[in-house]
Amino acid sequence: MDWSAFALSLELAGWTALLLGPIGILAGRALAWHRFRGQALVEALLALPLVLPPTVLGFYLLLAFGASSPFERWYQWLTGRPLVFTFSGLVLASLIINLPFAIQPMQRAFEAISTDVRDAAACCGMRPWRIFTRVELPLAWPGIASALVLTFAHTLGEFGVVLMVGGNIPGETRTIAVAIYDRVQAFDDHGAGVMSATLLGISLVAILMVYATTGWRVRRL
Amino acid sequence: MxxxxxxxxxxxxxxxxxxxxxxxxxxxxxxxxxxxxxxxxxxxxxxxxxxxxxxxxxxxxxxxxxxxxxxxxxxxxxxxxxxxxxxxxxxxxxxxxxxGRIAVVSSIDSLLVPDAALDHLASALAAGQVKRFAIANPDHAPYGRAAQQALTHAGLWDAVKPKLVLGENVAQAAQFATSGSAQGGIISYAHALALAMRTRVRYALIPAEWHAPLxxxxxxxxxxxxxxxxxxxxxxxxxxxxxxxxxxxxxxxx
The missing domain is CATH 3.40.190.10 (Periplasmic binding protein-like II)
Incomplete structure (x- = not known):
């Protein structure tokens, strides 16, 4: 069992869920309630990671992270650190891959809140921020929670992009999924088996959690 | 239907x-x-x-x-x-x-200049000019194993280990080593030759005695x-x- 890879995966999943929380809430809410020109295109772009193979994103990230790329130079100038072969680079990749997993369930959750409820709150003199925190968030919470759990679990399972841009550095970019692949390649079936079973258990619990929270929402509405 | x-x-x-x-x-x-x-x-x-x-x-x-x-x-x-x-x-x-033979490679833009005896790699490592060095994964890729043996033979394994990025296979290691993402790497001589012909890549052939024959x-x-x-x-x-x-x-x- 490669504990450092396991911890790294948990850390990556945690950061991804944490950062995508506010992004997903804002984007999901905006997409649910506002209609604007080009909305279909925006939603299609956000859904792209669901259908594209990880290799497509991996390829573009390799270009973006290359030493001569303007993006990498800008990032190095800003932070003094490179993105390629670093944990930060993986977090960035993971954020992009998980956009649909975070935004779509949250958008559905906000769509399910009827305009009457919000109008009623506004009529009662509640300020927008208060409506957001006291009415919208509690109502959308099951959708938000399931989106975050899904994002977390999906990040644990991410493999293709990490393999392409990570460089397999222990403690920096070697995730559990890559470690399992390595163990299989090295004919260490025992090591691969232990790690696979662990990941299987965690993923099952995560999906059960998603089902539990979404089931709760259905009963409440 | x-x-x-x-x-x-x-x-x-x-x-x-x-x-x-x-x-x-x-x-x-x-x-x-x-x-x-x-x-x-x-x-x-x-x-x-x-x-x-x-x-x-x-x-x-x-x-x-x-x-x-x-x-x-x-x-x-x-x-x-x-x-x-x-x-x-x-x-x-x-x-x-x-x-198979192995070669040390780097992009022309890299501060690392490949030499067969790996002397320049040693000094570049000492000077902190090598942030990332690519080889194939020695756990299961034969060329990675040979690269590790050569680096060990040169007495550089411990110094280079924290800098390593591991390719899943030797082709990925070659991509890492020459794309500018890493400062250099040890890959197959075949890849080094082919890449030197089509991109801005320098290489030096590592002595065959430094690793078990591939x-x-x-x-x-x-x-x-x-x-x-x-x-x-x-x-x-x-x-x-x-x-x-x-x-x-x-x-x-x-």
Whole structure:
């Protein structure tokens, strides 16, 4: 069992869920309630990671992270650190891959809140921020929670992009999924088996959690 | 339910066409820039075609053991071929078709200048100029193992270890080492030569005594058909040997 890879995966999943929380809430809410020109295109772009193979994103990230790329130079100038072969680079990749997993369930959750409820709150003199925190968030919470759990679990399972841009550095970019692949390649079936079973258990619990929270929402509405 | 004609047409084209014998050939990734040339010459000379699949030798060895439909396996490591023979998957113990060499490479823009004795790598490491150094994963990639042996021989393994980025196979290590993402790396000589020709890459051949020889063995599987047999013979012929030699492989005695 490669504990450092396991911890790294948990850390990556945690950061991804944490950062995508506010992004997903804002984007999901905006997409649910506002209609604007080009909305279909925006939603299609956000859904792209669901259908594209990880290799497509991996390829573009390799270009973006290359030493001569303007993006990498800008990032190095800003932070003094490179993105390629670093944990930060993986977090960035993971954020992009998980956009649909975070935004779509949250958008559905906000769509399910009827305009009457919000109008009623506004009529009662509640300020927008208060409506957001006291009415919208509690109502959308099951959708938000399931989106975050899904994002977390999906990040644990991410493999293709990490393999392409990570460089397999222990403690920096070697995730559990890559470690399992390595163990299989090295004919260490025992090591691969232990790690696979662990990941299987965690993923099952995560999906059960998603089902539990979404089931709760259905009963409440 | 009626299928639209287009769907029917697509389904028909997806069906296997007749009994054409186009065998799947599994080849180690270090052959990626070499084997297509030999395969197209084979097709030109004989009219028969082969399908080349590149990947890590360890992965192929495992897939073939599980019944993957490869008729010929060109491994970068003869141990895998022996194992398949012992398990009764391979027709015989196969033949040695090439001996691989390794080279240290870097992009022209890199501060690291490749030299055969790795002296410059040592000083660049000491000067902190090497942030990332790419090799194939020594756990399962033969070229990664050779790179580790060479670095150990040069007394640099401990210094370079924290800087390592590991390619899943030698082709990915080559991509890491030369794309500017890492300052350099140790990859197959075949990749180094090919990359130096088409991109801004410098290289130096590492002495053969610094690592265990990369004895590359190929073997026919028990299910191999006539085309696979013909390609196997073709790979041992003068033309194939000349192409392999031109791409930086040492040749075993015929």
């Amino acid at each position: 009626r299928l639209p004609p287009l769907v029917i047409a697509l389904l028909l084209t997806a069906l296997p066409v007749g009994a054409t014998d186009v065998p799947n050939i599994a080849a180690a990734s270090d052959l990626q820039l070499v084997l297509p040339e030999i395969a197209s010459a084979f097709t030109r000379d004989t009219g028969a075609a082969v399908k080349l699949v590149f990947g890590s030798s360890g992965n192929f060895r495992r897939q073939i053991a599980e019944g993957a439909p490869f008729e010929l396996f060109l491994s970068a490591d003869e141990g895998y071929v022996r194992a398949l023979y012992d398990e009764g998957k391979a027709r015989d113990e196969g033949v040695l078709y090439a001996v 004895r590359q063995r190929m073997v026919l599987m028990k299910n191999a058909g006539t085309t696979a047999h013909a390609f196997y013979r073709y790979l041992q012929g003068d033309f194939a040997r000349a192409v392999l030699a031109r791409h930086g492989f040492a040749m075993p005695a015929p």
